[in-house]
Amino acid sequence: MGRLEAFVASGGASTVPYTYEGRLQVYENKICRYPGHFAQFKAFKDLGLFEEEPIEVVPGAVRISPRQFYHALIGPQLEVERVIDVCVMRATGVGAKDGRDLRFTVELVDRYDPATGFTGMERLTGWHAAIMAEFIARGEIPPGVHRLEQAVTATRFLDKARQRGFQIAVWSPRDENDDDLRYTLYFRGENEQNWKVLAKDLEQRHYSWETSAMPDGAYYLRVVASDAVANPAGEGLTGERISDRFEVDNTPPSVVGLRARPGNPEARVEFQAVDSYSAIARAEYSLNASEWTLVMPEDRLSDSPQEKYAILLKGLAPGEHTVAIRIFDQFENSTSAKVTFVVETARPR
Template identity: 45%
Template sequence: YSYDQHTLLTTAAPTQVTALAAARGGGFFVVTGNIGKLFRLGPGMEKEGAYESEPLDAGSFSDWGRLSWTGSAHGGTVSMETRSGNLDRPQQNWSPWARTAARIESPAARFLQYRLTLTAAADGRSPELRAVESAYQPRNIAPVISIIEGTPFNYRFPPQSLTLTPSTSITLPPIGGKRTTPTVSVGTSQTMQFAKGYVGARWQASDDNGDALGYKVEIRGVNEREWKLLKDDLDDRQYSWDSTAFPDGEYLLRVTATDAPDNPKGKELTSQLVSDPILVDNTPPEISTVAVARKGNQLEVRWTAADALTPIERAEYSVNGGEWTLAPPTTTVSDSLQHDYVLLIPGAPGEQVVTVRVSDRNQNTKTRDGRVGP
């Protein structure tokens, strides 16, 4: 047979051709080694010959369709056989050769090999084949969701159609990578935009068939049993929502991926993954009575702040409506659900009103004031 610019005339069991010599009347004598033999190669055509293809890699487990060839039999015959397996080279665990008139009879697998046997006509003319085609359909493989990550509280993913106005935004690190603090910037970032009370998640999903995927997001409290629908028919691998309609506490998200957009109804496959707990906290810290007392020409200000779910991040005070000043806790570092504060600040004659403002890490803020007389 001929393939591209190469023509195969014949094959023999020995692995080496060591010499060629012209024969009387035409043709050649062929001397081989390993095993040593002598062949005569003449100008005549064999009555029958066979061709075995290289294994076809369908890329994944596949169902086979029709096997067809293009060319002319010239009065001869062309018979077709196939075999299949899941290793890239034919081995014992491949199926046996199976004859086929058109539709491939070999079992579904990833790899397919065909063998053509060409038999010449009575007048000696041989069939000519120009092309061989095999139809196959990869089996559908369910999509995979590999990771779900919660996103920073009080930020949302903007709708794709929304033109953002300059505002505080954050750029998230790559999903699944080393956890770092998101970069905060002011501008028109297309990542996440500040939105009080919003919480979100993003996830990684893949499909070995390359199908387009759709997503459904459900939610339930960690102590609840039933899932509640948050959003269906999502194309994006991210979602954020207003959490102020939910009681404070920890919640789980369940993301379902489906390859329905690229598969017939009834043939679609799905997969699910449940997130780690995501905290919803929209309640500000509680502030005890702000006690203000004179200590000579200074004011001593005392209070306690406590939050049920989120550590205290920042405390400030203002005197008589003046500028806010940072107030450190007695432990110096703000890292706990409860902190005590004791300040000595400059005093002045007359009534003094001291207002304190405390925020937790979710930027829930509360104020309370205390006063002292002249």
Template identity: 45%
Template sequence: MVYDSRLREVNAIAVDPKGAIYAAVIGQEGELPSPPPNLPQAPPEKEAQPPTKGPLPPPVVIPGVESGATATVTVTASAAGPMTAPSGPPPKSEVCRVDTDGTVTTLWSSQSEIAYSLVIDPSGRPVVGTGEPGRIRVLMGAQQSTLLARVPESEVTSLIAGQGQQMFAATSNVGRLYVLDAANSESGNYLSPTCDAQTVSRWGRISWRASLPAGGRVELATRSGNSGIPDATWSDWSTAYANPDGSAISSPAARFLQWRARLTRPGSGAGPSLQAVSVAYLQANLPPSLRRIVVEPPGVVRERLAYAAEPEPQDLAFTGIRVNPDGGAPSAQPPPIPDKKIYVRGMRSVLWEADDPNGDTLTFDLLFRGEGESAWKPLAKALRESFFALDTTQLPDGLYRVRVEASDALSNPAGQAKTAAQVSDPFLVDNTPPSVQVTVKKGGREATLDVSATDTPGPIARAEYSVDATRWVPIAPTDGVSDSRAETYSITLGGLRPGEHTVIVKVTDLLGNVGAGKAVFTSE
């Protein structure tokens, strides 16, 4: 075995005059090589017996090895560990060179094209024919190639070197036969792949770098459209741009752009060479995207970090806990907010998810208003993070909403910024504890307590009582379910010792506010 490729199939082989072997191999994207099969142990070798009948097969001629010469091959194997595949997905196809000393070099690889044919040209260079699309490339070195021809058929299935500098190429889908010769044309065109600006963009200037012999000329033209493959909806080709230092692109604003280069050589002299093309463009600014706003349960806030003063604090009546970046220059991605949470009575945390399709840096303004109000009031300005904790102890009880406004003004010139806004679901602010009244009916060493509890903003969640500072005991309301703003309870105490007793009843509403009432009585 000369070479074991990580891809599954060898599609073509060619040998150059120096004896180097070139192999075009193909595989499926993401395919890993199969593990070697478990081969049975070979039996002990026996002395070879010469054949008694039949002619001997002809010797195999290996280019670069003289007839009658011998070669010694040493194979070293080890069992240091399991075989692992190279990192990253394997290419769809590649061309490798195996030198006479066994060194393997990958000359060309592609995730999109498949190498179907291979030949050595009269200059000793490997030429590969690919498919989907059909192309003929000459390989100049490791990962360096020059495109010789692009054919309308989908596959170049065979390449054969002809006389002199001629080369024949056969294609499929549909079948055709082409002849490539060494004659140079006075001009040639190159069509670039479509350039994707990701969104509708305005085109700036196009410039290029080229080597021009005396009398040589390079001209470029452009066209644009909003489909990934040029079609009838694209603009016509522009007039030629002749200034390599840069010309304003006349194609209309669109998402995709394609350029075409025309190279012209003077008479029989050397032709020009185009090395690089640069296209400037400005994406149309798109508004930020606000996906959702979440108001967390009462008292749950993120870990407190040092924060800078609010911009124009004299204009803001309500403050809160804010997580601030390091206070340095703006960055497109603010630092992540710690996941650790703490409980702070009266705080309500607001979180939101936002991004920008242009990758712009976003800032957020927060506003709020109560139920039944029409005007939004400022809460926080120019936040860089998507989190804010509001101190609700400064607000009257009731239902409130928060409005988040996102802006990309930090990344755009004045007058070109975009904004987006979203409003949260209503959330309840309740800082008033339930009101609790306790009455006692005595009867010897027993007592019955009648308890009534009311809470104005929200429903009552639970109730507990303690006799003479003993442990808290939960009690159920008389209707069995704690689900309303007014609940009644009945407690019967028996086996009381003679003397004074104190009973405390503690009632907690849905937002954690606690109210208490007590009764002091004497048992006989």
């Protein structure tokens, strides 16, 4: 990353100080930028370029908002064909537990993804906003104003992050001598014999990575801790632990055999949902861009990688109709398809 400067900002703090008042002695949120960033933007602020109240530029004729003027000037300077960025976050907690002084650090690094075109900033902001929007849309967050850190549990949020290809491993080592430890993290597939190195020389007790490069399937992690850095050469000890089984599924399901059988004034739409690894979680349809409607499989249970569906649409007006289908697997991978058909005008008898 090179040399950076840091300054306190309120955005990341938001309501957290109020939520943890009386429990935290110090809470700081700092933003890191390259040297000179803060001084330059402070100069813009001191000039009044961030003010929204219009000012008179041409007496008796032209009034403009300094902020709009600033945006009009700087906006084109920020437009580039492709942004290749890196985003780094570090959260450090210092305190005591069970009579012991503790310091816990979590670091996160994300980069531009050439496969999808998403920037690191989009993945760390837009994706999280989309997760919260999904919670709201599903009614998991009730109407009203909520503090972000209390709206959903961290576990629930991380589950959604994993569905987007993120995986996080956390371990809690214990060394009787309080030696500094270094960690090596390995992985292997369920039916594989050899462990492969995922990361090494880790100082922190956690690791996050994107699973899009891992084929669908079940995996195990193995973490090996070593105190060699705190002891004479050859006298270091190691300890290890193997994780519970976890699954990776990045492949969306497929809509197979989608067809419509129009009648008058109804139609029957049939299709199959097929997933290569996990069970189908749900299917929905939309008639002529109307709201999505849940449809149950023929056996009434969504518990298999392959499910059959049939939708009976009644009371259709004569003319062309389009039915959109979207399906989800247990990891929230999704795909969609559509079929168009025509309902003929009823002939008089």
